[in-house]
Amino acid sequence: MNAKKKVAAKRGAAKSPARTRARPKRLAGGNPRIAKADGNAPVQAYIAAMPGWKREIGRKLDALVSRTVPKARRAVKWNSPFYGMEGKGWFFSFHTFTHYVKATFFNGPALQPVPPGGSGQFGRWIDIREDGFDEKQMAAWLRQAAAKPGWGKS
Numbered sequence: 001m002n003a004k005k006k007v008a009a010k011r012g013a014a015k016s017p018a019r020t021r022a023r024p025k026r027l028a029g030g031n032p033r034i035a036k037a038d039g040n041a042p043v044q045a046y047i048a049a050m051p052g053w054k055r056e057i058g059r060k061l062d063a064l065v066s067r068t069v070p071k072a073r074r075a076v077k078w079n080s081p082f083y084g085m086e087g088k089g090w091f092f093s094f095h096t097f098t099h100y101v102k103a104t105f106f107n108g109p110a111l112q113p114v115p116p117g118g119s120g121q122f123g124r125w126i127d128i129r130e131d132g133f134d135e136k137q138m139a140a141w142l143r144q145a146a147a148k149p150g151w152g153k154s
Contacts, residue, residue: 024045024046024049026049026051027079030050030051030052030054030096030097030098031079031080031095031096031097032045032046032049032050032079032096033079034046034049034076034079035076036075036076036077036078037075037076038073038074038075039074039075040074042074042075042076042081043062043074043075043076043081044062045076046058046076046079046080046081047059047062047081050096050101051096053130054096054101057101057128057132057133058081058094058096058101060132060133060135061094061101061103061128061138062081064135064138064139064142065083065092065142067139068139068142068143068146069083069085069091069142069143069146071085071086072084072085072091072092072146073085073086077093079095080093080094080095081093081094083146084150084152085146085150088146088148088149088150089106089149089150089151089152090106090150090151090152091105091106091107091142091145091146091148091150091151092104092105092106092142092145092146093106094128097127099129100127100128100129101127101128102117102125102126102127102128103125103126103127103128103133103138104118104123104124104125105123105124105125105141105145106122106123106145106150106151107122107123107145107148107149107150107151108122108123108124108125108145109121109122109124110144110148111124111141111144111145112144115141122151123151126138
């Protein structure tokens with residue numbers, strides 16, 4: 001085999017499906033670009049692709065949803081994990097930004113205490129920075145949000 005064929009064969013081997021698991025493209029702020037899909041797998045792909053310390057925040061949020069709202073449905077929409085209840089809509093989502101992870105509660109103004117971020121009648125949020133978040137308060141908000149009508153169809 002001549003040198004050109006050997007190089008071409010090596011390049012072809014490097015492009016085999018087993019060797020080319022491309023990392024998802026990241027959008028502004030490091031937000032992973034994950035295709036819209038229902039289920040746990042795309043949510044886990046999103047979390048795995050979150051950059052640096054934000055990945056641990058994503059894991060903690062997902063685990064907290066699993067513990068506090070075990071029947072929550074999962075999906076990735078608009079490059080963000082969404083959590084909802086069958087027939088009630090989406091109640092929670094999070095999104096990666098440059099300096100924080102934004103955790104959004106749909107129907108947030110109805111939560112007690114009202115999450116600090118946002119205004120208006122529908123969504124409220126909390127910006128989670130590298131030092132983490134209050135898991136007890138977050139669990140209380142998740143339980144409340146899951147019990148209320150959410151946004152859209154889940």
